[in-house]
Amino acid sequence: MGIAETMKAVSDHQRRSILILLKGGRLSAGEIVSQLGDLSAATVSYHLSILKKADLVREERQKNHIYYELNTSVFEQLLLWVGQFTGGADEEENL
Amino acid sequence: MGIAETMKAVSDHQRRSILILLKGGRLSAGEIVSQLGDLSAATVSYHLSILKKADLVREERQKNHIYYELNTSVFEQLLLWVGQFTGGADEEENL
DNA sequence: CTCCAATTTCGAAAAGCATCTAAATAGATT
DNA sequence: AATCTATTTAGATGCTTTTCGAAATTGGAG
Numbered sequence: 001m002g003i004a005e006t007m008k009a010v011s012d013h014q015r016r017s018i019l020i021l022l023k024g025g026r027l028s029a030g031e032i033v034s035q036l037g038d039l040s041a042a043t044v045s046y047h048l049s050i051l052k053k054a055d056l057v058r059e060e061r062q063k064n065h066i067y068y069e070l071n072t073s074v075f076e077q078l079l080l081w082v083g084q085f086t087g088g089a090d091e092e093e094n095l
Numbered sequence: 096m097g098i099a100e101t102m103k104a105v106s107d108h109q110r111r112s113i114l115i116l117l118k119g120g121r122l123s124a125g126e127i128v129s130q131l132g133d134l135s136a137a138t139v140s141y142h143l144s145i146l147k148k149a150d151l152v153r154e155e156r157q158k159n160h161i162y163y164e165l166n167t168s169v170f171e172q173l174l175l176w177v178g179q180f181t182g183g184a185d186e187e188e189n190l
Numbered sequence: 191c192t193c194c195a196a197t198t199t200c201g202a203a204a205a206g207c208a209t210c211t212a213a214a215t216a217g218a219t220t
Numbered sequence: 221a222a223t224c225t226a227t228t229t230a231g232a233t234g235c236t237t238t239t240c241g242a243a244a245t246t247g248g249a250g
Contacts, residue, residue: 083174086170086171141208
């Protein structure tokens with residue numbers, strides 16, 4: 001947790017692709033592997049573990065699948081961080 | 096240009112520190128070096144070049160100083176990208 | 191309990207990144 | 221033009237990250 005971890009997680013292209021995929025609803029690891037197309041299952045698993053540690057996705061076990069879905073709450077924090085540079089959100093006008 | 100470049104630029108701790116410093120107004124490279132305290136001028140220059148390439152800062156030459164300042168417009172794009180996951184901004188409801 | 195399918199973990203290789211010192215450049219001042 | 225100061229570029233080094241294939245794990249089905 002913390003902006004550093006979130007930023008690192010989101011700074012990788014493949015991980016951003018995974019996040020975009022998950023916008024369409026939850027998917028199993030295997031489904032993510034085939035939708036991405038060009039990455040081994042091991043690699044996808046690695047990326048998922050990073051997204052999970054950063055709390056950007058949540059995992060849910062069911063049958064013999066593991067489903068992943070977005071955890072939108074952490075994106076709010078990211079939004080706050082970025083917002084401080086755009087006059088959005090945050091704003092502590094005390095200088 | 097492009098979200099990839101922006102994300103990479105912003106994913107580094109030192110570069111984020113530089114951006115925060117620049118929130119307080121423009122600074123020369125040397126001023127940034129001393130405010131950061133623990134980084135060589137060469138390294139700071141390296142980070143500035145990345146922020147510049149990503150268009151997050153703008154440089155302005157004056158006397159024998161080079162001043163850097165935030166370019167807020169690219170942060171808006173970042174905001175849009177993040178916003179797509181939070182129900183903020185963007186929103187193309189067509190499924 | 192054995193077999194299968196889905197996923198993760200391990201170990202290694204390759205690529206990329208942050209950092210430094212030293213050398214080069216750019217511009218202002220003498 | 222010689223020099224001083226501010227900054228960048230170059231080259232080297234160590235650290236981190238991404239990726240893979242193979243082996244281990246986990247849980248369900250026969």
